Amino acid sequence: MGCPFDCIFCNQKKISSTISAPGPADIKEIVDKHLNTIPSDSHIEIAFFGGSFTAIDKELQIEYLAAVQPYLKNGQVDSIRLSTRPDFIDSHILELLSEYGVKTIELGVQSLNDEVLKKSCRVYNVDDVFKASHLIKSFDIKLGIQLMIGLPGDKYEYDMDTAKKTISLKPDMVRIYPTLVIKDTALEVLYEKGWYSPLSLDEAVNTTKEMYLYFIANDIDVIRMGLYPSEELRSSDTVVAGPFHPAFGELVEQEVFYDQVNYLLKLVNKEDGWGNSLFI
Template identity: 40%
Template structure:
């Protein structure tokens, strides 16, 4: 999928027919009133000179296709002049899988939308019910099929740490979504935001959020699932903001959660190689040049953990031309010969 510069326009909780227990889009997005066509025109006029030709406008936050049709059309019409001059290359919207209809998709396509993101969250009906989603898993595959029929790129969003969800349930969701072959996915561990139903459940002890370690470990397993299917993971964790940070009551909120999860994947993959290494060895792992920091881990956490786990005398990370996510085990002796 082409990765153009994205200009986000938030329509918080606009169009959502249900109040999910974890959701307060106004806090998450930092936007507290409905967006108008005038707002869209102003925002794009200000932002496009900095974004460059062909940027992608993204309506995020609410369920765009559940907004009244007239208001959908007004927002899309506001983008129209920028599409015609090619200042904007395309539009993407975020919505729910139970609001996908042929009539709606025809409107979106005419309005320049080429990517639709579906907030699936889980493929476990018990989890969806406990989360107040208002739909079951049965609506997801037909929605994806209809989007494909109309030619849209499809991004699927899932969550971990939801009420009634287990790690096994979350992994089954990941494999089920991967089987639909989306063009990309987003992974959002659940955080408890002040003012939500989930905050009340956390306060009375009926809901226990994931710890940061739990979210990182599970996130790494889920990321591996999508890597094996060559499905891009576009984001892990909520976009950090000052307002969101002040509103999080509990849960695995971290401004660099994606980096933690990717780093854990590298640690997991390194373990398989180090199982054959003799304790006390001087060990060298090679990764792609842009992946050294991920293999090393924040504050050298991967290096320290692997050294202790396998009783290594030393562990060095070096860079070599290779694919992302690839790791090679080298002997320190052969590396010393190369360096001399």
């Protein structure tokens, strides 16, 4: 919803399993339904995801945000979170969002390499990402960065450089998604013509693991790894190719644990006095 561009990898309807976005009039029914399933002492956010919120018409943004205000005022909901593009952030937009209680903005950055951004038809450049990120933080709004690995023109060195640049932005959270070839996208055309090769599952897990370790070592939360395995994504024809796994994040965490155990076992073998047992 909202995004006016056709990025090479994107088919938002299939990724989000949503044919049409709910309107402002639908918000109350949706929120009430979910509030009934959440313990009242939980920290509750209302999130506008599945597109670029700040790219939709300003009046429509206000209608969506206004529909949430009763829940903020009565304390049922703590804050609002939304996702958008770096090139649809400016001080006027942030003033509006702050006024309506938005506390977290996640930017769909994807890469901090200009060549990769260009080949992915992202329109903006790395400087735009830095400007938008600094502006968001200047409004005391939490910053989330969404990254993708394995995009056209990407390579491991670019991914690690993107991680390094991301850390310099000091985001509050990061998501890492391996690129998938989704049906009815421009990337599918490139793949079918042999002009694009996705990462293997092992490559995607290993690269994500290195980025994950880099982020947590710098006190940045990694709140998701891999796309949510919706019914649409798990259907037989949605993912044409690429490292899709319904528990991708767990695969990454398993590799981290495996590496830690191997490291400790080497210490046990080298050091005197450790005995023959290792407790974890």
